[in-house]
Amino acid sequence: MSIFVLGKMSKVMDTQNCFHCGLDIIKVEEIVFDEKKFCCNGCKTVYEIFSLNDLGCYYDFEKSPGATPLDISGKYDFLDNESIISKLLEFQEDRTAIVSLSIPHIHCSSCIWILENLQRLQKGISASQVNFPDKTVRITYNPELVSIKTIVYLLSSIGYEPYISLDNYETGTKNIDRSLTYKLGVAFFCFGNIMLLSFPEYFEVNEYWLDTYKPFFRWLIFVISLPAFFYSANGYYISAYKSIKSGMLNIDIPIALGIIVMFVRSTIDIAFNYGSGFFDSLTGLIFFMLLGKMFQIKTYSFLSFERDFKSYFPIAITRVNSDTTEESVPVYDIQKGDRLLIRNQELIPVDGILISGSASIDYSFVTGEAIPITKKSGDKIFAGGKQIGKVIDMEVLHSVSQSYLTQLWSNDVFQKDVEQKHKNITDMISRYFTPILLLIAFSSFMYWIFIDTITAFNVFTSILIVACPCALALTAPFTMGNVLRILGKQKFYLKNALVIEQLAKVDTIVFDKTGTITTNKKSSISYEGISFSEENLIQVKNLLRASNHPLSRMLYDFLPEGKRMKTNDFEEITGKGIQGMIDGKHIKIGSALFVEKSEENDIMQTSVHIMIDGVYFGKYVFNNQYREGLDSLFKILKQNYQIKVLSGDNDGEKTTLRNILPQGTELVFNQKPEQKLEFIKKLQEEGKNVMMVGDGLNDAGALAQSNIGISISENVNVFSPACDAILEANEFQKLHYFLKLSKKAMKTIKMSFAISLFYNVVGLSFAITGNLMPLVAAIIMPLSTITIVSFVTIMSNYYAKRLR
Amino acid sequence: MSVIYLLISISIFVAVAFFIAFIVAVRSGQYDDDYTPSVRMLFDDEIKPQKEIQTTEEKQN
Numbered sequence: 001m002s003i004f005v006l007g008k009m010s011k012v013m014d015t016q017n018c019f020h021c022g023l024d025i026i027k028v029e030e031i032v033f034d035e036k037k038f039c040c041n042g043c044k045t046v047y048e049i050f051s052l053n054d055l056g057c058y059y060d061f062e063k064s065p066g067a068t069p070l071d072i073s074g075k076y077d078f079l080d081n082e083s084i085i086s087k088l089l090e091f092q093e094d095r096t097a098i099v100s101l102s103i104p105h106i107h108c109s110s111c112i113w114i115l116e117n118l119q120r121l122q123k124g125i126s127a128s129q130v131n132f133p134d135k136t137v138r139i140t141y142n143p144e145l146v147s148i149k150t151i152v153y154l155l156s157s158i159g160y161e162p163y164i165s166l167d168n169y170e171t172g173t174k175n176i177d178r179s180l181t182y183k184l185g186v187a188f189f190c191f192g193n194i195m196l197l198s199f200p201e202y203f204e205v206n207e208y209w210l211d212t213y214k215p216f217f218r219w220l221i222f223v224i225s226l227p228a229f230f231y232s233a234n235g236y237y238i239s240a241y242k243s244i245k246s247g248m249l250n251i252d253i254p255i256a257l258g259i260i261v262m263f264v265r266s267t268i269d270i271a272f273n274y275g276s277g278f279f280d281s282l283t284g285l286i287f288f289m290l291l292g293k294m295f296q297i298k299t300y301s302f303l304s305f306e307r308d309f310k311s312y313f314p315i316a317i318t319r320v321n322s323d324t325t326e327e328s329v330p331v332y333d334i335q336k337g338d339r340l341l342i343r344n345q346e347l348i349p350v351d352g353i354l355i356s357g358s359a360s361i362d363y364s365f366v367t368g369e370a371i372p373i374t375k376k377s378g379d380k381i382f383a384g385g386k387q388i389g390k391v392i393d394m395e396v397l398h399s400v401s402q403s404y405l406t407q408l409w410s411n412d413v414f415q416k417d418v419e420q421k422h423k424n425i426t427d428m429i430s431r432y433f434t435p436i437l438l439l440i441a442f443s444s445f446m447y448w449i450f451i452d453t454i455t456a457f458n459v460f461t462s463i464l465i466v467a468c469p470c471a472l473a474l475t476a477p478f479t480m481g482n483v484l485r486i487l488g489k490q491k492f493y494l495k496n497a498l499v500i501e502q503l504a505k506v507d508t509i510v511f512d513k514t515g516t517i518t519t520n521k522k523s524s525i526s527y528e529g530i531s532f533s534e535e536n537l538i539q540v541k542n543l544l545r546a547s548n549h550p551l552s553r554m555l556y557d558f559l560p561e562g563k564r565m566k567t568n569d570f571e572e573i574t575g576k577g578i579q580g581m582i583d584g585k586h587i588k589i590g591s592a593l594f595v596e597k598s599e600e601n602d603i604m605q606t607s608v609h610i611m612i613d614g615v616y617f618g619k620y621v622f623n624n625q626y627r628e629g630l631d632s633l634f635k636i637l638k639q640n641y642q643i644k645v646l647s648g649d650n651d652g653e654k655t656t657l658r659n660i661l662p663q664g665t666e667l668v669f670n671q672k673p674e675q676k677l678e679f680i681k682k683l684q685e686e687g688k689n690v691m692m693v694g695d696g697l698n699d700a701g702a703l704a705q706s707n708i709g710i711s712i713s714e715n716v717n718v719f720s721p722a723c724d725a726i727l728e729a730n731e732f733q734k735l736h737y738f739l740k741l742s743k744k745a746m747k748t749i750k751m752s753f754a755i756s757l758f759y760n761v762v763g764l765s766f767a768i769t770g771n772l773m774p775l776v777a778a779i780i781m782p783l784s785t786i787t788i789v790s791f792v793t794i795m796s797n798y799y800a801k802r803l804r
Numbered sequence: 805m806s807v808i809y810l811l812i813s814i815s816i817f818v819a820v821a822f823f824i825a826f827i828v829a830v831r832s833g834q835y836d837d838d839y840t841p842s843v844r845m846l847f848d849d850e851i852k853p854q855k856e857i858q859t860t861e862e863k864q865n
Contacts, residue, residue: 109843116844132840181830189823193816213808220812 022064065110078316258468466763471756529618629733
């Protein structure tokens with residue numbers, strides 16, 4: 001026991017962090033260089049590169065900003081292929097080429113600094129610019145002096161491995177839509193200038209000076225209002241026209257009507273010298289509404305909600321030709337019968353048959369399963385897995401588009417235009433609002449026409465102007481925009497504001513099992529067999545040190561710290577296990593077959609068997625580790641929602657799950673990706689609003705089909721299938737809070753609707769009696785806007801705080 | 805011709821000039837990334853006597 005205590009104590013005493021990457025340093029592996037401590041050679045090398053090139057500043061901006069560089073030899077060989085390079089480049093000429101690379105590790109100011117100083121590390125790079133929110137770096141270089149492959153290797157060697165996937169292959173330069181910014185700019189320009197120019201009119205003093213120049217001011221205002229009316233507001237006309245055509249009364253109809261009536265009446269007013277017109281209110285209205293639109297758009301540009309298999313798959317893969325030469329080919333060119341070479345950490349892009357070598361394939365992107373599956377030659381392997389270990393050979397069975405996983409994308413759900421999946425809350429209100437408004441307008445017109453024709457027209461237009469539901473239309477964007485930001489701060493990233501409404505409506509929640517309610521970061525490990533002596537345990541741990549197999553790493557982390565011993569005759573037999581001599585003892589760790597223990601062949605569990613000096617001791621069993629706070633989350637959710645759990649796995653863990661989950665939770669096992677999709681569809685046909693929580697590519701269909709698909713991600717920068725929202729895995733237990741908050745957001749919107757309707761009634765009372773002065777309109781409009789905006793912001797922040 | 809026409813047209817002209825500058829700035833992509841430039845501008849003053857700073861940091865550790 002004493003060794004254990006010592007081991008633990010020593011660990012506590014030197015909790016030192018690596019100077020480069022900030023990870024804890026294991027004492028025995030510590031490397032001291034230049035008076036600084038590093039956790040591994042990789043980190044030290046990066047430090048060396050930086051200090052040699054006078055780039056030590058890297059460590060001044062942020063503490064331990066780096067990442068350990070990974071071994072990637074061979075991974076980017078496809079960058080020798082001219083046709084692939086030309087697809088990646090943004091711009092190419094004899095001496096200049098520009099490439100944008102996505103680098104997920106970008107996270108602090110040190111990253112920006114080092115990546116913008118690349119020209120000091122590599123000749124031929126002339127400039128590099130980081131876009132931090134996008135996590136991309138744009139490199140300008142001279143292709144005669146340096147190749148893109150060299151640049152990629154340079155980046156990888158300093159811990160900034162770029163992420164190049166099939167996605168990059170198809171999209172050339174992206175077109176960014178900036179029209180809303182332009183519109184907002186134009187509207188603000190018009191609004192500001194008109195406000196200034198209308199000031200004299202607000203104080204209608206009969207003064208010679210003002211009277212003389214009235215026409216000049218008024219026509220100038222008219223001219224300035226034109227761009228706002230014709231350009232900035234055109235989105236409302238188009239939307240109103242579309243909604244009339246489709247027979248749906250949305251909120252844009254009264255808005256467009258209000259704007260047009262306001263413009264026409266104001267023009268008539270100044271043309272016949274009836275008054276000064278409502279140009280100030282008109283442009284202000286357009287400006288505020290565009291501002292609301294802008295506020296609602298909160299994008300997380302470093303995330304993508306549209307990912308399909310293309311973001312996961314590599315651009316190119318090594319093909320072995322019949323004359324045994326190797327060649328990088330784009331994955332789309334792979335045909336049935338080709339032979340491919342898959343290296344360590346490479347993704348298998350197509351279905352095929354394993355020819356040589358023994359593969360250990362990590363399907364965590366697909367299923368969320370953490371533990372790799374071992375395949376022997378002759379076995380069928382599916383696209384989407386990642387090879388871990390040695391190089392393997394495979395023969396292609398299906399091309400990319402026909403592989404098992406990619407076929408899922410030919411399903412209709414992925415083709416559907418998701419734009420108009422449902423009506424939003426504002427449109428629901430406007431279904432009543434618009435007809436009532438028109439009714440009031442026409443009846444007052446009919447009333448006044450018998451008294452005075454001119455007043456009748458005045459009243460009619462005033463009603464449409466004052467009822468223009470500016471505040472109503474601003475309510476939802478500002479509430480949603482604010483909640484979107486609150487959620488984003490808590491690592492719950494929504495695709496757009498509409499998702500909040502959907503969240504509030506959910507009544508059924510379907511969870512994927514593996515990778516969603518279990519974590520693929522950790523496994524719970526239990527031991528079955530004869531108990532070890534401490535000595536043996538340390539020997540086993542020392543043997544495991546030498547192995548890179550994921551199971552070895554997990555078991556190594558699980559076993560207690562001990563002193564380090566020398567291993568002799570170490571041997572790793574892929575797909576079987578490891579063996580070696582420690583302290584004169586021969587230790588074998590591996591599969592049941594490897595330790596000559598052939599009793600049970602239990603496929604339900606993953607286990608590692610131990611044998612020392614020919615004596616079988618026992619096995620370590622790896623179980624899925626459920627996420628923290630899972631049972632309490634499910635208990636709360638159960639009160640308000642129907643919960644179902646879907647799994648692609650066999651029902652080996654049925655009893656465990658039954659114990660954790662509350663009574664009455666439906667559990668469905670052995671579900672293929674299409675079956676998951678169908679399951680959701682069936683629930684929807686029963687009239688349920690389904691929220692799907694999943695993680696891997698195999699959930700992609702279900703996520704797309706559900707009313708709201710949430711993807712759980714351990715690393716939001718890299719992998720998450722197409723979905724409506726991305727939730728960072730360690731915030732999983734907050735799910736209930738997010739659902740509650742979205743409900744409160746909807747409540748806030750409803751309250752604020754009441755307030756804005758009240759403003760409308762006040763405005764209408766002015767309008768119906770024929771007393772609407774431009775000044776009154778100019779006061780009511782901004783006043784209502786400001787109260788609404790501050791009300792919804794305060795309320796949503798209050799709820800966000802109180803619920804927590 | 806009153807002076808007010810002149811003054812107003814000058815003021816409108818100035819406003820339009822600024823407006824055009826805004827459009828040009830948006831078009832050139834200056835507003836696409838609103839975070840990185842704020843960090844980048846701080847890099848110009850590189851800290852020269854690195855050695856000392858790092859050793860003090862070590863001591864704190």
